[in-house]
Amino acid sequence: MENNAELRFDLGDKTPRPLKRQFSRLMGMTAAQVSKVAQEALNAVGANKFHFVVLATLHQFGPSSQAAIADRTGIYRSDLVAVINTLEEGGYARRGPDPADKRRNVITMTEAGTRRFTELDGILAEVHEHVMAPLGEDEREQLFSLLTRVNAHLAGD
Amino acid sequence: MENNAELRFDLGDKTPRPLKRQFSRLMGMTAAQVSKVAQEALNAVGANKFHFVVLATLHQFGPSSQAAIADRTGIYRSDLVAVINTLEEGGYARRGPDPADKRRNVITMTEAGTRRFTELDGILAEVHEHVMAPLGEDEREQLFSLLTRVNAHLAGD
DNA sequence: ATACATCGTTAGTGGCACTAACGCAATGAG
DNA sequence: CTCATTGCGTTAGTGCCACTAACGATGTAT
CATH class of the missing domain: 1.10.10.10 (Winged helix-like DNA-binding domain superfamily/Winged helix DNA-binding domain)
Known part of the structure; x- marks a missing residue:
């Protein structure tokens, strides 16, 4: 399964603090990661x-x-x-x-x-x-x- | 804020049980709800x-x-x-x-x-x-x- | 007979994640 | 000094997906 690094929510000092407390951003990024993992696994069997x-x-x-x-x-x-x-x-x-x-x-x-x-x-x-x-x-x-x-x-x- | 009823994860007897244990589905639907709530609030002020x-x-x-x-x-x-x-x-x-x-x-x-x-x-x-x-x-x-x-x-x- | 609703399908729209390519500019190697 | 490579910002897309409208066929109620 591919790496979802580009959807990392917290990049330490690189990520502005106001973004780190945004639950909607955390939800969006994590859901996108999970979706990608599931989609890749299913696509691999043609589904x-x-x-x-x-x-x-x-x-x-x-x-x-x-x-x-x-x-x-x-x-x-x-x-x-x-x-x-x-x-x-x-x-x-x-x-x-x-x-x-x-x-x-x-x-x-x-x-x-x-x-x-x-x-x-x-x-x-x-x-x-x-x-x-x-x-x-x-x-x-x-x-x-x-x-x-x-x-x-x-x-x- | 609008109602996100169409993104309800668990519709009781109506929702097939295998779907109820899918974390990826729960994440996807809840993230979509949260995103809509945030987007509507921001759009209301032109952002x-x-x-x-x-x-x-x-x-x-x-x-x-x-x-x-x-x-x-x-x-x-x-x-x-x-x-x-x-x-x-x-x-x-x-x-x-x-x-x-x-x-x-x-x-x-x-x-x-x-x-x-x-x-x-x-x-x-x-x-x-x-x-x-x-x-x-x-x-x-x-x-x-x-x-x-x-x-x-x-x-x- | 007619109006309305349901069903399934086709034909879209708009947003968004994402990539490729281009021209201009900076840098480093030779 | 020249040239190749990389960086920057922009334009021009693609494909997917959430979503809607409209249509023809069918069923129902009046």
């Missing part, structure tokens, strides 16, 4: 995060409409078209009409898709290990919990 | 984060070349041109030649720039208060510290 997200949704909810997948994942319906196209081309999902409602497609995960999901899940577990390596188990849970509360708050709780 | 970053650099280091500012802030030299253009147009900075080296410009903060920096710093302090509202003081320090350690690790420490 991206949207593939994982859609496969995870099908894995849990079974065959679903595109609108339902978009609703559960936050992926825009317009963007989801291409994601499903590439999953279909890879043999991981099938797109078919919904007999009950001609407006809808039903997206079904294939067995290859199930295996792909497991593969990507494993890759992301490794990414997680790498990203979280400097933290102990309690600290990992703490970080996750604190971020989750901030997220919920900003979402309007 | 953006790059203005703040450059003014913070000039505030601490005094008159500097564009290359030095780029080096200290991580802003690409090609992108810095427009940031300095708008600071100059706003009367917050002055761009002039360096007598010692004609290759270089020297960017100098004006008094209006100093006031602007103080204004933006105050706005970002309010943003910080809003973002961190659900956490106690210890938790805020903890979150900051944990993220800083992850960032340093991914930067190659």
